[in-house]
Structure formats: C-alpha cells, structure tokens
Amino acid sequence: MNALKNRIRSFGLATIVAGMTASSAAWAEDTIKVGILHSLSGTMAISETTLKDVMLMLIEEQNKKGGLLGKQLEAVVVDPASDWPLFAEKARELLEVHEVSAVFGNWTSVSRKSVLPVFDELNGILFYPVQYEGEESQRNVFYTGAAPNQQAIPAVDYLLENEEVERWVLAGTDYVYPRTTNKILEAYLKAKGVSDEDIMINYTPFGHSDWQTIVADIKAFGSEGKKTAVVSTINGDANVPFYKELGNQGISATDIPVVAFSVGEEELAGLDTEPLVGHLAAWNYFQSVDTPENEEFIETWKAFIGDENRVTNDPMEAHYIGFNMWVKAVEKAGTTDVDTVIDEIIGVSVPNLSGGYSAMMPNHHITKPVLIGEIQEDGQFDIVDQTDGLVAGDAWSDFLPDSAKLISDWRKPLDCGNFNTETQTCGGKGS
C-alpha cells in the first residue's frame, strides 16, 4: 500500500507544483517561459507524464542555481491529451499566447509531424526526446532521442556478432516508426548477406493484446535450425501481453532473444520480469549506468517525485541533455531569441548521464553512446555491450537508396535540412 500512498502524495505534489507555476504567471513578468507539450491524459499519458515531471524537475533545479540570464525559468504545461491535431493547437497556444522561448515535448512521430508546420510558421524551438525513424531534419526541431543508426543498427550488429543470429523476425506496431525502421533494417540485413527467407516481418495494430498466433509463428520460424532473434519495434502497451505470451509459451532469451527499441525501465515496471531475463533492449541510457552523474540524477528524481520506486529512462535523459544544451546555448548567445539560439546551439556539448559529453550536430541530431542491456529480474538492465565511442545521429539513413544521397547541415552557407549531394540542390525530398 505504501507505493500507492506515495503515488497519491507525489501526484498531489505535482499538482501543487503545476499550480504554483501556473499562478506565478500572473505576477511574474520577468521570467523566461519554457513550454512543456506532453500528453497528460489519453493513451500516451502512460509515457509522457513522466517527461512532463522530469522537465519540471530540471527547471526547478536550474532556478535553484539562479535561473538563466539572471531571470527565473517558468514552466508552461499544456495537455494535448494524446490527440494529434490537438498537439498542433497546443503548440500554437504555447508559442502565440504564452510566447515561450523553447518547447520540450511530443512522443509519437505522428504528433511531431502534426506540430512541425506550427513551429515552422511561428519560428519556435522544439526539443524532441524520443527515439524515432529518422528521415527528417527541421530547422526548428532538435532531435535529442536516437536516430535509427544510434539504436537499431548497433543492436542488430550486437546480435550478429555476439549471438550469431542468422534468422530475423522484425515485429512492430503498424505505424510510421516501425515501418521505416524495419525498412532500414531490412536493407541493412540484406547488405550483410541475409537472404529474404530468413527475414520475417510482422505488423500488429496499436494495443494488440492477443499474441498467441504471432508468438507461435515466431516459435515455428525459430525452429529451422538457425539461430533466430526478434527485433521488436512494438509500441507502448502492446509489449506487456507480448512478453507475457513469450514467457507462457516457454520461449526464453537463450532460445530466441528479443531486442526491443521501445521497452525501457518504465515499461518493465508494470511487469513480472522473471520470465524475461536475458531479453535485450538498445538505448542510449539505462538507469543502471554506473556514473556519479547518473547517481545524482536518480537521487534528485526520486526526491522530486517523492517515490523511491520510480525509475528513470532514456527519453528522460534525452530531455536532460536537451534542456542543458538549450541553457548553455542561451547563456552563450546572451539572449533567448530563437534565431540566435538556433545558430548558437550547434556544436554545444554538455555532459550526458553515461559519463561522456553529447554534442549538437549541424543536422540538429546529437552524439550519443549506444548501450545494449539485458533485462534483469528486478526490472533493470545489465549493460552487456557499449559502442566504443559516441555515435552521431544520422538524419537521412545511408541504407535507403533515396536518402543515402541527402545530407543535412543547418550552418551557413548550406542552411538546409535535405541537401541532395547528386543534384546539388536543397529540398531533395519532402521536408
């Protein structure tokens, strides 16, 4: 029951904090406003509420250090309610009504796509903290989550080298992120000499809960005498029944390992992890990272949220990095003016939580280490592999023929997110 009480208490705390920040807007004229655009209700609230909380914590910490440019920071929290068109409206509200200096928000790719025109039109800054499918580079958006080459490709490399996997199941939820990621992975695997019949691609609807047939198919696919692994881009809630079914049908990680790109500490918190030990996840951060920076971050988080059992995860670290980059760029520029900050932030480097420094690249993606973790009984990950250095996020995948010739560089004189190196023109593809 204790956990329950804590949760009630922490909620109370969060409301008070949110209430305070909202009421302070009435009298505090001289503050710098920071917009937080995360769903607090609806299907995505499960993941996004935590990110709202971590932003409130980062802003509070910064204010304790004396704020920014001598002013206090002020959080403006809005709730787009997991409703994609509402994201655009709320983004407009943040930029036009509240005139925020930067926005931290979004989780799903479709919600990001829906706000892009707003940020373009009103010239705002958006920090996007979640791993995504790539194939995008916008002047007003900074991608602090992983691009496919910072998560998917290294994970597949790990399986190729360490588990000697020969057959691949690419399982995902049916929307843009899994489809694009799987397209990239398929091209990558084929380039590595994997034949067509050794790749099985499977898509399921959002919130799919009956995994019996698919898990049985995977089991059959895996009993062909070749080492098989599942690369999972299954989103959100559907993961829990998927893993439960794996456990029930007796597929252990030593038989067919599953490497997931959307399963972190937060998702495992609602799950009995004993049958999952050994299944993998690829992220740029795990709570189990053993560095003093991370220890401090976890301690601050637990104290802020008032619950010893709350976990930290990768998108939280992405916000930590993104927020600190923005703070540093504003300090460097001496102003919160959007155009100046967009120019100044390129090249800014701040400590990440895994003991190194992450830098903002000219393509508005950042450099990060890639970690491979195995699920443990306590719902945490044991890090079993780590890239030697940092990996720079690649906006346009080298493994898709259309994108391979595109580069993104927002520095002058190029100042373009999709420069086609063959035709030497800007605007090679889409946005």
Add this chain to the structure above:
Amino acid sequence: MKPVCRLFAVLPVLLLLLSGARADDSLGDLIDALATGKLKDRAGQIEAIAETGDPQAVPALSALRDGALYFRKSDKKVFMTEKAGTGFVLFDPISGTEVETLAKGAVKKIKVNNKLRRQLTAVIGSMTLESPDADTRLAAARTIFKNGDVSALEALDAALESEQDAEVRAAMELARASALLKSDAQTFEKVKAVELVGTKGGRDAVPLLKELASSTDESVAQAAERQIAEIEKAQALWNSAQTVWYGISLGSVLLLAAIGLAVTFGVMGVINMAHGEMVMLGAYTTFVVQEVIRGSFPGLFDYSLLMALPLAFLVAGACGFAMERGIIRFLYGRPLETLLATWGVSLILQQAIRTIFGPTNQEVGNPSWMSGAYELGGLTLTANRLWIVVFALIVFAALFLVLKRTGFGLQMRAVTQNRQMASSMGIRTPWVDALTFALGSGIAGIAGVALSQIANVSPNLGQSYIIDSFMVVVFGGVGNLWGTLVGAMTLGVANKFLEPYAGAVLAKILILVFIILFIQKRPRGLFALKGRAVEA
C-alpha cells in the same frame, strides 16, 4: 536458493566426506577468477572450470547462470548469494556453507549474457549426467538433446553404462543420437541417429534435423528430410487444432468483455460507453487487493484473484448503480444523449483512475496456478488462457441461471419485455432497472479481474475492449445471451484463422467488414429476439 541449488550445495559436501579432504584450491582459484576480467573473457574462464570436470563446481556455475553469483568488493572473492532484505547472504561457492551477510553496496554481481547462459546450461548438463538425482540427470540429458552438444558424447557414453532408470536412459540415448548428428561419425551411424531423433524427438527434433537436411552426406540428408516430413505431417493436424484453441481463447476474452454489455446494452438497451471502464475498475480492484496481500499477507497471494472477484463485482456494481440512478434514468428513450453522457462518464472515470494511481501500468501478478503451459499432444495450452476460458464459461452459466431461474431474473425479463405490464403487476420497475444495470456493471468488473491477467492494467484498459464488446453483442443478437456466446466464439475463431494469412491488422479489418455485411443481411444479429418484445 532454489531447491535444486540446495541439492547441489549438499552434493559436494557428501563427495568430500567420501573422498576425504581433497585439495580444491585450484577450483577455488578458477571460480575466484570469474571476478576479474571483462564479459568477453568469461567464456574462457567457464571452460577452464568445466575442464576440471569437478562436480563441485556445479552449484557455482548454476548460480552464475541464474545471476546469483557475486563477488565481495573488498577482496574480489566469489560467493553464491541469496537476497535477504536489502542485503545479501553469502555462501561459499564450493562448500555451500554460509559465510556472512553483507550490504548491497559491498558486493557486485558477476554479469553473464545469453551466450554465456547457453554455454553454462550445456556445461552444467554434461557435468550433472551422473548426479544421484534422477530428475537432474533427466534435465541434463534433455539439455544435451536440444543443443546437440558433441563434446558431451563421452560423458553420455559413460553415464549410459551405469544408468538404471528407464526414462532417463531413453532421454540419454536420444541425447546421444543428437550429439552424434553433429559429430564426424560414420554415415550409417548418423542415419540411425536421425531415425531415432526423428521418431522420438518430437517438435524439438525439427531444428536439429533441418540443419542436417543441407548436409553434404546424401543419405544423411535424405534421412533427415524424410523425418522432417513425417514430423510436419503429424504436426499439421495439431496446428489446426491449435488455431481453434487460440480462437476459443480469444473468443472467451471477447465473451468476458461483452457479457456485462449483453446485460446493459443487450437486455436494457442502454448504449453504455462506460462499459469498458467498469472492466477497468475490476482490474484496478484486483491490483489493490494484490497490493494489500503483498503488504500484509504474502502467503495468501495465490488466492488473491478469488478474493478480488466479489470485491470487483461490488465496486463496479456500485459504480453502475450510481450511474443508473444519477444519470441514465433521466435519459431513457434518448439513445444519443445516453451515448454522450456515458462517454463523458468513461472519460471522468479514466482520468480519476489516472489521478489516483498514476498513468503508468500497474503490476498485477499471476498466481502460480496461472503461469506456465500444459502440453497436450501437439497442443500447447497456456495456463492463464485455459483458466480464462473456464472462467468465461462459468460467468456465462451463472448469469444465465440468474436470468432464467431467479425471481430477480424473472422481474428483469418482465420489465425489459413489457414495462407497463410489469409495472401494473406491482414490480418496482425503476429499482429493477437500477439493479439490472448494477448487475451488468458488476459482471464487467468480474471480467476485469480475469483480463488483468493478460492485459495491461492501465487507465486505458477499458477503451481497448469497448469496440470489441459492442461488436460481439450486435453480431450475436441484441438481447440474447446465447447470441453473445456464439458471437464471441465465432469472431474469435474466425479472427485466428484469418490471422496467419492476412496478418493481424488485415484480419481485424476483414472481421469488421464481415460484420457490416452481416448486419445488412440480418439487422438483428445471429439470434434475433422474436415476438412482441421486438416491437416494444
């Protein structure tokens, strides 16, 4: 420590007593070496331990595989551990005697990955072939069979010589055959092994044989292909049986989700969009019950679901009662307003739960009797699905009895079929309405207890079932319980037969299209109510 580990822990002590004090320094050193080096050095370290062939190493290796082998940070000595509160009790890795209890920070876990876990399982397998415990020997033989480990051949031959137990003997012979397949034995020996593996090995033999099918040795490859064809032929029939089972299992989930709605929507005609939230309330009741049990009476955990059932019925039923009295009774005969009002209630309930419990998933544990799977011939029946099928049928039967055999059921049917007449016979129709709605909601709450075992317990739980529930009730025929049962099972089985061909997304679309067409043909569903009630 698990019982098996404990057995291993006793074993070396016995051996020590038999052989007199033996110098185990070298083994101790080898085990301590695990504390040093990186993950990629570990395979070599394990091999070095395995090469000693010393059965005393088995408990330490098992602990390493299960993530229970730690080293003391102060002197890098390796120990087997058992969690005790926030700290760890340390046991000597060889003798198994308790050494001391240390805080969490003073020890560090020795990491392994999947590859090492596989290696360890194989190594332990070949080291425990001569264990005095028959079950351990059996497990060892089965592991070797699955992996087809050539290096275990010698150990198997030795073990076979002294093996008495018929079952273990058969398993060892099978293991020997599978090991032979990968060795460089003579062709005729291999062909014989292929036949043995093919006839006795069942489904696990397929991967081993598939590898051989591409062998350069013609006769071996042919024999392997023949066996694979045999196994697959036998398997084909089982496969369709398995699909039917998946369908029934999905159907029972649909039935559970829809059965409460069959009362509120089917019998009363209220378009209840908050039905899914009643299911969610039931699931959250289960969560709270489990939290209380975990905190105060951990021994009763296996009964938590049974205790949650009446509570979930009461919580959801009370909520339904309040809804009917507070909102719905003012809206009878205005379906559109009812739809919007109940939709509003569903949003309020969702956000209330989110506010109290937080937006993240809650962990509802499976009691031990709901974990694992049963093998029935070529069928795999997972325990939780099996129980849910049984449970759905029990709930259906109980509701059926209430409606047909009790006084309340009679009044309920009377009111829904002819309100004026029932009223003039002295039935308090408003109360019957309220209680009927409460009954439907309560049953939804009970369904929530069962669904908490297979779905996420989150504020969105209800939303994912509402569409399916309406689909089942409309398809089965409004106002008819049998229709709900048949409708749910039909949709479940149809969905599962379509899924392998069309994929999960398309299968769902096809089912929806089918229902739309079906409703065009028979607007009242599978089992239409006949008689005066229809016109009412």
